[in-house]
Amino acid sequence: MDExxxxxxxxxxxxxxxxxNKGVENLLLLGVRRRGVPLANxxxxxxLRIEGAEVEVGVIDITLYRDDLSTAHAEPAVEASSLPCVxxxxxxxxxxxxxxxxxxxxxxxxxVDKGRPSSIQLAVLIDRGHxxxxxxxxxxxxxxxxxxxxxxxxxxxxxxxxxxVLILEQN
Numbered sequence: 402m403d404e405x406x407x408x409x410x411x412x413x414x415x416x417x418x419x420x421x422n423k424g425v426e427n428l429l430l431l432g433v434r435r436r437g438v439p440l441a442n443x444x445x446x447x448x449l450r451i452e453g454a455e456v457e458v459g460v461i462d463i464t465l466y467r468d469d470l471s472t473a474h475a476e477p478a479v480e481a482s483s484l485p486c487v488x489x490x491x492x493x494x495x496x497x498x499x500x501x502x503x504x505x506x507x508x509x510x511x512x513v514d515k516g517r518p519s520s521i522q523l524a525v526l527i528d529r530g531h532x533x534x535x536x537x538x539x540x541x542x543x544x545x546x547x548x549x550x551x552x553x554x555x556x557x558x559x560x561x562x563x564x565x566v567l568i569l570e571q572n
Contacts, residue, residue, distance in 0.1 A: 402566040410542030415447035466507035488516035497555040502536035
């Protein structure tokens with residue numbers, strides 16, 4: 402995907418979020434650190450353009466909720482979360498790529514540790530398949546069937562200096 406395709410996908414997802422939730426009342430966009438955060442902010446901007454309403458955005462770091470921490474050789478680097486109150490809210494969890502589902506599972510654990518949302522929905526820019534857990538996205542920018550040897554690289558201006566999605570071969 403190039404920058405224009407990414408922007409179109411974000412706009413479409415914003416429309417879908419508004420339609421599914423019959424507006425944006427009580428809505429919270431929650432970006433999974435790292436690249437889910439700029440995508441959540443772009444969704445907020447798109448919703449503002451479409452609906453004329455501000456939507457709260459939070460940041461969630463799932464590092465300590467990962468199920469592979471025991472196999473890590475180094476100390477995990479935990480970054481600050483900016484997690485607003487989730488109780489009673491419709492939370493839209495935003496991430497760049499949905500692959501095995503393990504990041505989403507960790508994010509769900511982190512969210513329910515902070516409160517009880519009325520519902521949690523998942524928005525991803527790319528769904529590449531290969532699920533290990535029974536998780537599916539409610540809003541998908543693009544389905545990209547991949548082999549397990551391929552990697553999806555979502556590059557965003559905030560971290561990478563450009564906006565694009567690449568399919569890379571693992572060595």
